[in-house]
Amino acid sequence: MSEYTTVFGSLERYEKGRVEIINDQARHYAFSNIFEVASQAQPYEKIAVAKNLEYVVEVLRAEGRSDWFTAAHDEFAVVMDGHLELHLVKLGDPASVVSPDTQGSVRLPGAPVGKNMGWMKLGRGHQALLPAGAAYQFLAEQPCVILLQTLKGPLTVEKWADICAG
Amino acid sequence: MSSTKASAPDTKTGYKRFELGQFSFSRDEYFVTVRWPARETQLSHTLPVDAFLRALVRDVAWGFFYGWVNFDAVLGTRNRYGQVELYAGRYNDSYHDSGLDYVETFETPEILATFKAMLADWTNAGFDPFAAPAETGTTVFGKKNGSNTAAIERNRETCRRMPGLPGDASLRSDTNGYPVNRAFADVEQDEPEIHAEPGFENEVHAFNLFKYLSRSDVTWNPSVVSVCRNSLFCPTTEEHILPVIHGNDRVEWFIQVSDQITWQVSDKETGHPRARVVMKPGDVAAMPADIRHQGFSPKRAMLLVWENATSGLPEKYDSGELSPYPIEL
Incomplete structure (x- = not known):
C-alpha cells in the first residue's frame, strides 16, 4: 500500500479547478479541462485546448475507429484516459497526400x-x-482521451468560448 | 575565458565570498547576503540559503531559462540569450521607483561560471537542492561541510525527438538510476504493446510517460519528451514550492497531469498579485507573456509544461507585435 495516492483525471471522474482573479481577467488564462472537453466532443473532433502561435495541443475523444490521418511533420499523442490501438502505414507518396509545408x-x-x-x-x-x-x-472500443501535440491545421477546431466557460 | 572572483574561505564558516561585476554574494550558516551599488551608497538583501541554492541550481541547469528567473521579489536574472542581466530591485516597484535598483549585464559564460562556483562551494554534502525539502537533509545550514557535486551538476534532460528512440535520450529505469519516487509508488509501470513490422522498429515507438515521470529524481525541473518543430512538451514533477518566480518572455501553457498545483500569478514588471490558478488533473491554463508565476504543490504532482522555443519571440512580445495573451476570447 503506497503512502501516497496519485490522482489522475478521467472521463468518468474529474474535478475542474478554477481561476481566482485578483487584478486581471479570467480570459487571459484560457482555462479549460481536457476531460470536460472530451466529454462534450464528437469522436475524433480535434479540439484545441492550448495554442501558441502556429502550434496547438488538441484533445480528441477516441471512440470507435477513426479515419486515417497524416501530417507533414511529427505529431505526438498522449493517452490521458482509456485504452486504444494505433495503426501506422508508411505512405508510398506522402507529398501527394499532404504537401511538405502543410501544418497540422x-x-x-x-x-x-x-x-x-x-x-x-x-x-x-x-x-x-x-x-x-x-x-x-x-481504434478505441471504449471512449478514451488523447492529447495531441501538433500544429494548427485544417481539422483543428477552436471553440474557446465554449471550452473556457464555467 | 571567464574568470570567477572568489575570496579565500571565511575563517569562521569556511565559505568563500564571490564578486560578479558590482554585485557581491556571501553566505553564513543560514543566509545569503547580496550587495549592490545604489546611488551613492550600497544596498544589501538577505535570502535563506536553502531557498537561494534551490533557485541558483535551477537557473544554472536551465541555462537561465526563458525570460526572468526571480530568486525572490528582489533578486533575479533575465536571459538575453547570449548575455544575462543580473538585477536587484529592478522588478520590485519600491526599489525601482526609488531609484535603488541595479542591473548589470554579463556574458553568459561569465555569470554561469560564477554561479557554478557558488553552487559548488555553498552546497554541503547531504543537501540536494533539486530534491523536495522532505527528501533531503538539513546540512545546507551550518558551517561548510563537504560538497555534493553529483546533485548540482544535473542538467535538464532533453530529447531531440522522443526518449527511447535510437540515439536519443534514455528512458528511466531502476537499472540506470531512476527508481520510482516515493510519492508515485502507485503509478502503473506498464509499457505500451508495440508490434512493429520489420524495418519500422525505429519509427513505431511509444513509451509510458507517466512511468517516466514517476521516476524523476528532481522537482521543478522540466525535461523535454517530444519535439514538434519548435513545440516542446516539457513535463516535470513538482513538490513543495517552485524555488523561483518565473517571469515569462513568451506564452507558456500548463497542463495538469496529476494531483494539484496552485499558481500565484503576479505582474511581471511590478510583482503585484493578479490571480491564483488552482489546477486539478486535466486542467489547462495559459501563462501569459506579461506575468510571473510561482507554484505550490502539496503532494508531488505531474505537470506538463508546454513551451514554444521559436527564436525571436521575446522581442516580438516586448515590442507589442504579439499579444501577451494567446487566445482572443
Whole structure:
C-alpha cells in the first residue's frame, strides 16, 4: 500500500479547478479541462485546448475507429484516459497526400496506400510518436482521451468560448 | 575565458565570498547576503540559503531559462540569450521607483561560471537542492561541510525527438538510476504493446510517460519528451514550492497531469498579485507573456509544461507585435 495516492483525471471522474482573479481577467488564462472537453466532443473532433502561435495541443475523444490521418511533420499523442490501438502505414507518396509545408494533420479520403508499419496498444499515460509521412488510425472500443501535440491545421477546431466557460 | 572572483574561505564558516561585476554574494550558516551599488551608497538583501541554492541550481541547469528567473521579489536574472542581466530591485516597484535598483549585464559564460562556483562551494554534502525539502537533509545550514557535486551538476534532460528512440535520450529505469519516487509508488509501470513490422522498429515507438515521470529524481525541473518543430512538451514533477518566480518572455501553457498545483500569478514588471490558478488533473491554463508565476504543490504532482522555443519571440512580445495573451476570447 503506497503512502501516497496519485490522482489522475478521467472521463468518468474529474474535478475542474478554477481561476481566482485578483487584478486581471479570467480570459487571459484560457482555462479549460481536457476531460470536460472530451466529454462534450464528437469522436475524433480535434479540439484545441492550448495554442501558441502556429502550434496547438488538441484533445480528441477516441471512440470507435477513426479515419486515417497524416501530417507533414511529427505529431505526438498522449493517452490521458482509456485504452486504444494505433495503426501506422508508411505512405508510398506522402507529398501527394499532404504537401511538405502543410501544418497540422489532414484526413485521408480513404485507406492509405503504403507499407504497413505496425500497430501499438496504448493505455493511460502512454505517449506515441506519429511520424511525419505516416498515416495513422485510432481504434478505441471504449471512449478514451488523447492529447495531441501538433500544429494548427485544417481539422483543428477552436471553440474557446465554449471550452473556457464555467 | 571567464574568470570567477572568489575570496579565500571565511575563517569562521569556511565559505568563500564571490564578486560578479558590482554585485557581491556571501553566505553564513543560514543566509545569503547580496550587495549592490545604489546611488551613492550600497544596498544589501538577505535570502535563506536553502531557498537561494534551490533557485541558483535551477537557473544554472536551465541555462537561465526563458525570460526572468526571480530568486525572490528582489533578486533575479533575465536571459538575453547570449548575455544575462543580473538585477536587484529592478522588478520590485519600491526599489525601482526609488531609484535603488541595479542591473548589470554579463556574458553568459561569465555569470554561469560564477554561479557554478557558488553552487559548488555553498552546497554541503547531504543537501540536494533539486530534491523536495522532505527528501533531503538539513546540512545546507551550518558551517561548510563537504560538497555534493553529483546533485548540482544535473542538467535538464532533453530529447531531440522522443526518449527511447535510437540515439536519443534514455528512458528511466531502476537499472540506470531512476527508481520510482516515493510519492508515485502507485503509478502503473506498464509499457505500451508495440508490434512493429520489420524495418519500422525505429519509427513505431511509444513509451509510458507517466512511468517516466514517476521516476524523476528532481522537482521543478522540466525535461523535454517530444519535439514538434519548435513545440516542446516539457513535463516535470513538482513538490513543495517552485524555488523561483518565473517571469515569462513568451506564452507558456500548463497542463495538469496529476494531483494539484496552485499558481500565484503576479505582474511581471511590478510583482503585484493578479490571480491564483488552482489546477486539478486535466486542467489547462495559459501563462501569459506579461506575468510571473510561482507554484505550490502539496503532494508531488505531474505537470506538463508546454513551451514554444521559436527564436525571436521575446522581442516580438516586448515590442507589442504579439499579444501577451494567446487566445482572443
